[in-house]
Amino acid sequence: MKLLRSAGVVFVFILAFQFVNIHYYGGDIFSLSSRDEFPVSIHGNTESIRPLSGPVRVNVSSWRSAEGERAGLEEDYVTGSDTNVSVQSHDDSFVETRSSLNGSDADTVNENNRNVENALDSLVETRSSLNGSYVDIVEDAEIVNENNRNVETLESKSDDNLSPEVKRVMNVSNSGVVSISEMMSLLHQSRTTHVSLKMKRPSAVDQELLYARTQIENSPKVENGPLLHGPLYWNLSVFKRSYELMESKLKVYVYREGKRPVFHKPVLKGIYASEGWFMRQLKASKTFVTKNPRKSHLFYLPFSSKMLEESLYVPGSHSDKNLVKFLKNYLDMISSKYHFWNKTGGSDHFLVACHDWAPSETRQYMSNSIRALCNSDVSEGFVFGKDVALPETTILVPRRPLRALGGKPTSQRHILAFFAGGMHGYLRPLLLQTWGGNRDPDMKIFSEIPKSKGKNKSYMEFMKSSKYCICPKGHEVNSPRVVEALFYECVPVIISDNFVPPFFEVINWESFAVFVLEKDIPDLKNILLSISEERYREMQMRVKMVQKHFLWHSKPERFDIFHMILHSIWYNRVFQT
Numbered sequence: 001m002k003l004l005r006s007a008g009v010v011f012v013f014i015l016a017f018q019f020v021n022i023h024y025y026g027g028d029i030f031s032l033s034s035r036d037e038f039p040v041s042i043h044g045n046t047e048s049i050r051p052l053s054g055p056v057r058v059n060v061s062s063w064r065s066a067e068g069e070r071a072g073l074e075e076d077y078v079t080g081s082d083t084n085v086s087v088q089s090h091d092d093s094f095v096e097t098r099s100s101l102n103g104s105d106a107d108t109v110n111e112n113n114r115n116v117e118n119a120l121d122s123l124v125e126t127r128s129s130l131n132g133s134y135v136d137i138v139e140d141a142e143i144v145n146e147n148n149r150n151v152e153t154l155e156s157k158s159d160d161n162l163s164p165e166v167k168r169v170m171n172v173s174n175s176g177v178v179s180i181s182e183m184m185s186l187l188h189q190s191r192t193t194h195v196s197l198k199m200k201r202p203s204a205v206d207q208e209l210l211y212a213r214t215q216i217e218n219s220p221k222v223e224n225g226p227l228l229h230g231p232l233y234w235n236l237s238v239f240k241r242s243y244e245l246m247e248s249k250l251k252v253y254v255y256r257e258g259k260r261p262v263f264h265k266p267v268l269k270g271i272y273a274s275e276g277w278f279m280r281q282l283k284a285s286k287t288f289v290t291k292n293p294r295k296s297h298l299f300y301l302p303f304s305s306k307m308l309e310e311s312l313y314v315p316g317s318h319s320d321k322n323l324v325k326f327l328k329n330y331l332d333m334i335s336s337k338y339h340f341w342n343k344t345g346g347s348d349h350f351l352v353a354c355h356d357w358a359p360s361e362t363r364q365y366m367s368n369s370i371r372a373l374c375n376s377d378v379s380e381g382f383v384f385g386k387d388v389a390l391p392e393t394t395i396l397v398p399r400r401p402l403r404a405l406g407g408k409p410t411s412q413r414h415i416l417a418f419f420a421g422g423m424h425g426y427l428r429p430l431l432l433q434t435w436g437g438n439r440d441p442d443m444k445i446f447s448e449i450p451k452s453k454g455k456n457k458s459y460m461e462f463m464k465s466s467k468y469c470i471c472p473k474g475h476e477v478n479s480p481r482v483v484e485a486l487f488y489e490c491v492p493v494i495i496s497d498n499f500v501p502p503f504f505e506v507i508n509w510e511s512f513a514v515f516v517l518e519k520d521i522p523d524l525k526n527i528l529l530s531i532s533e534e535r536y537r538e539m540q541m542r543v544k545m546v547q548k549h550f551l552w553h554s555k556p557e558r559f560d561i562f563h564m565i566l567h568s569i570w571y572n573r574v575f576q577t
């Protein structure tokens with residue numbers, strides 16, 4: 001009985017925390033939408049796009065002596081006393097947060113105390129301000145989220161930003177748009193043009209990377225697998241071998257430097273959650289993280305582009321200068337304290353950043369580093385073979401990342417095409433003008449989901465019962481809809497010229513998604529109708545099979561989104577050598 005009662009208490013507590021989450025989430029989006037007016041000036045014009053040269057290579061002559069390396073290590077071990085990496089987020093249970101309060105890092109303790117206090121404060125607030133069942137509230141949050149997606153920047157860009165290297169590979173017939181197959185050519189070109197450095201004194205790490213590269217290039221033939229459906233991948237043999245080598249070899253060093261909240265504070269909710277989930281899961285990984293930087297193949301710069309914006313952007317300033325400066329100061333500190341940055345010019349360092357401004361924030365001082373970006377735009381200087389396309393995922397309830405996963409079978413998907421969302425950028429108004437207002441009953445294209453007497457479908461229900469989910473670009477090329485479509489098992493239709501889709505280097509997106517050029521919006525319906533029922537069913541089946549690569553789990557699982565992001569970074573690193 002006593003046991004039962006305490007179980008009940010725990011249950012109530014968990015339930016209460018779910019409310020807190022939602023409450024926080026609500027706060028989050030409103031503050032987001034109010035600071036959304038980002039400058040036209042930042043992106044557009046000032047900087048020319050970096051040429052497609054490969055990353056800066058290891059400069060052997062500038063390597064420091066073994067003595068220097070040892071000195072660096074000792075320094076590191078001094079700061080490395082926090083054996084229990086504390087969990088920062090208030091999404092964790094009270095108990096979890098409490099037990100991590102023992103960190104030796106005073107900062108951590110304070111941070112955790114604050115989180116607990118905040119959570120408790122809001123708990124009281126939330127209780128009095130929210131009515132209705134848990135499910136109702138979650139549904140509301142989803143709709144609010146959908147209607148407040150004002151997070152993309154205001155900007156009009158022209159495709160003339162493409163670098164000459166990209167243009168050369170591009171097929172002129174596509175009028176300035178890089179197709180998926182051209183992206184693959186650019187990727188391969190980045191490897192063949194790079195003259196591999198003859199290393200006089202290759203380190204153990206270099207040798208491991210060279211070994212991995214040789215192994216991948218000579219991978220045993222695999223056409224299908226129990227978990228891996230062959231047609232989804234460009235070359236399953238290559239992917240499988242590379243993935244296995246990552247699992248067995250890859251070591252990442254995570255810098256401990258950097259103050260919260262910009263560093264070391266993963267944000268697990270909202271549409272930028274992928275950078276936070278990645279940060280949290282990597283830092284917690286016993287498999288991939290090493291404390292010995294001399295054993296690491298990669299160095300992670302653990303900052304959050306969302307927190308950078310939230311804590312430093314001056315609303316109305318229309319400038320990210322201070323954000324860039326902040327990151328530069330961090331790099332100056334890192335590169336004077338350790339020799340690792342200088343050794344490679346940062347090319348074995350990486351960052352994972354989902355905010356729309358991240359390309360602009362990092363292009364100046366982190367141009368050599370591997371940048372995993374949600375805003376993966378060829379015309380904003382995405383470098384093939386170096387940069388990584390990071391999936392943008394919406395997380396409403398961090399405790400339940402798989403909530404409402406799945407959708408109806410093909411036979412019950414009666415809506416041809418669906419889109420609902422804010423009129424960001426130039427493209428969506430065009431889409432709405434052409435297909436909105438219920439002028440064609442097959443095309444459900446809305447800015448807001450209409451309310452009617454009797455049957456109100458939610459955003460989620462539309463996604464679950466449509467054949468095709470339209471994913472037009474907003475202010476930027478990326479949109480969380482692409483992954484949402486896969487989540488609800490709807491075939492994505494991507495209308496976003498020069499968007500580099502996540503994991504494009506291993507996954508063949510054209511096998512399960514439809515790419516429509518922006519200029520072809522007037523033909524959208526014809527294009528969809530021209531796809532045979534058989535082809536549609538095949539694509540939808542593949543959507544279900546590729547889905548696992550886009551799912552977050554509380555504890556990472558093989559081939560999930562965490563491992564796929566890490567794999568993309570690893571893959572580029574291996575082919576640098």
Ligand SMILES: *[C@@H]1O[C@H](CO)[C@@H](O)[C@H](O)[C@H]1NC(C)=O
Nearest residue numbers: 056057058059060061062063
């Ligand atoms: C390599 O490093 C040395 C010593 O720091 C420097 O003199 C040389 O210019 C560098 N080479 C390149 C290609 O950066």
Ligand SMILES: *[C@@H]1O[C@H](CO)[C@@H](O)[C@H](O)[C@H]1NC(C)=O
Nearest residue numbers: 081082083084085102103104
């Ligand atoms: C770290 O955590 C383990 C178990 O989670 C615990 O036994 C140990 O005492 C902790 N160490 C410190 C320094 O808090």
Ligand SMILES: *[C@@H]1O[C@H](CO)[C@@H](O)[C@H](O)[C@H]1NC(C)=O
Nearest residue numbers: 084098099100101102103104
């Ligand atoms: C916290 O640390 C102190 C001293 O370092 C230790 O005595 C205590 O047992 C620790 N508490 C927990 C919960 O690990």
Ligand SMILES: *[C@@H]1O[C@H](CO)[C@@H](O)[C@H](O)[C@H]1NC(C)=O
Nearest residue numbers: 126127128129130131132137
């Ligand atoms: C909750 O219910 C009370 C009384 O039933 C009502 O006055 C209040 O407006 C409701 N709050 C919300 C957020 O619906």
Ligand SMILES: *[C@@H]1O[C@H](CO)[C@@H](O)[C@H](O)[C@H]1NC(C)=O
Nearest residue numbers: 167168169170171172173174
């Ligand atoms: C463009 O594509 C056509 C056919 O799709 C091909 O024959 C031609 O060689 C391509 N041009 C370039 C420059 O790649």
Ligand SMILES: *[C@@H]1O[C@H](CO)[C@@H](O)[C@H](O)[C@H]1NC(C)=O
Nearest residue numbers: 216217218219234235237238
């Ligand atoms: C996949 O890559 C391997 C190794 O480069 C190569 O031998 C094989 O022919 C490729 N398979 C396909 C189907 O392209």
Ligand SMILES: *[C@@H]1O[C@H](CO)[C@@H](O)[C@H](O)[C@H]1NC(C)=O
Nearest residue numbers: 335336337338339340341342
């Ligand atoms: C790395 O280079 C910067 C700038 O050239 C310099 O200030 C710094 O001292 C160097 N770091 C180390 C560890 O030598």
Ligand SMILES: *[C@@H]1O[C@H](CO)[C@@H](O)[C@H](O)[C@H]1NC(C)=O
Nearest residue numbers: 450451452453454455456457
């Ligand atoms: C649908 O929305 C309209 C307008 O908000 C409302 O009047 C109606 O009751 C709703 N219907 C259902 C079944 O929820």
